Amino acid sequence: MAIDDFNGDNFDHSDLDFLHGGWISLRQGGRTPISSNAVPAGTPSFGREFKEQSIYQFFRMLSVGTQGASLPNVNNYLDLDPTYTDKLGNPLLRMTFDFHEQDQNLARYLAEQIEDILTEMGASDIAVNKDLGNFDIEPYQSTHNTGGVIMGDDPETSAVNSYLQMWDHDNVFVVGASAFPHNGGYNPTGTVGALAYRAAEGIEEYLKNGGGQLVKWNLNNNEGRRTSDEPI
Ligand SMILES: Cc1cc2nc3c(=O)[nH]c(=O)nc-3n(C[C@H](O)[C@H](O)[C@H](O)COP(=O)(O)OP(=O)(O)OC[C@H]3O[C@@H](n4cnc5c(N)ncnc54)[C@H](O)[C@@H]3O)c2cc1C
Helix, strand or coil: CEECCCCCCCCCCCCCCCCCCEEEEECCCCCCCCCCCCCCCCCCCCCHHHHHHHHHHCCCCCCEEEEECECCCCCCEEEEEEEEECCCCCEEEEEECCCCHHHHHHHHHHHHHHHHHHHHHCCCCCCCCCCCCCCCCCCCCCCCCCCCCCECCCCCCCCECCCCEECCCCCCECCCHHHCCCECCCCCHHHHHHHHHHHHHHHHHHHHHCCCCCCCCECCCCCCCCECCCCC
16 A cells, blocks of 8 residues: 655655655565564564564564655766776676765655655654665665766766767667666556657667767857757
């Protein structure tokens, strides 16, 4: 069961210190023996008390979570690893990523909404995690890895245009979640599918035109920046 009231622009952000939001969900996917084995804070992690609490809590606890947007930050990026290479000697892709103020504020706000919901549901003991901490690749963080070949309206700051055609190589269209400049508070696949249709439209147009860039840019406007108004 999920609610969308605190996702995207579905709520008033005027007094809030972050953009976007996330969905809040209560999942009933069955009881996995380790990850569902919640015990109250302060319970030892083994021994008699742990066992007693585990058994007591097993059918008395539930977990409500959220999946929020992740916006771009200049300190989050991909580059080529200076040290590690693949078996052909090519540098591996290196990811530099951490949560920033926007992410922390978003997560804290959503955690507060979850706390309110659980209180209203009548929970006697609520454990809320309001601190996102630093990004850590070890615990599960969702499988929605996006970006890397981002779409944009400026070849200086993006790799593909809105048809997913590469700015630098007219005959290459890169289709996938790679095009996302940021991750919204929704799952990616619907948008990936829509982008595939968009790319197909572009490829058709490209073939009809006999090649070339589908989005035109002018390199010589006043500020030396490109605009989409004039042809190359
Ligand atoms: C366990 C799991 C659950 C998920 N659940 C959901 C969900 O419920 N809802 C949702 O919206 N999203 C979900 N996702 C995320 C979603 O699956 C991905 O965001 C989506 O598949 C990304 O699509 P893509 O085309 O960008 O990449 P992919 O689907 O990963 O496709 C990339 C393709 O490129 C190929 N490839 C890689 N390297 C090369 C190479 N060098 N040469 C040629 N081919 C290459 C790969 O084999 C692969 O076929 C889930 C992901 C996982 C792993």
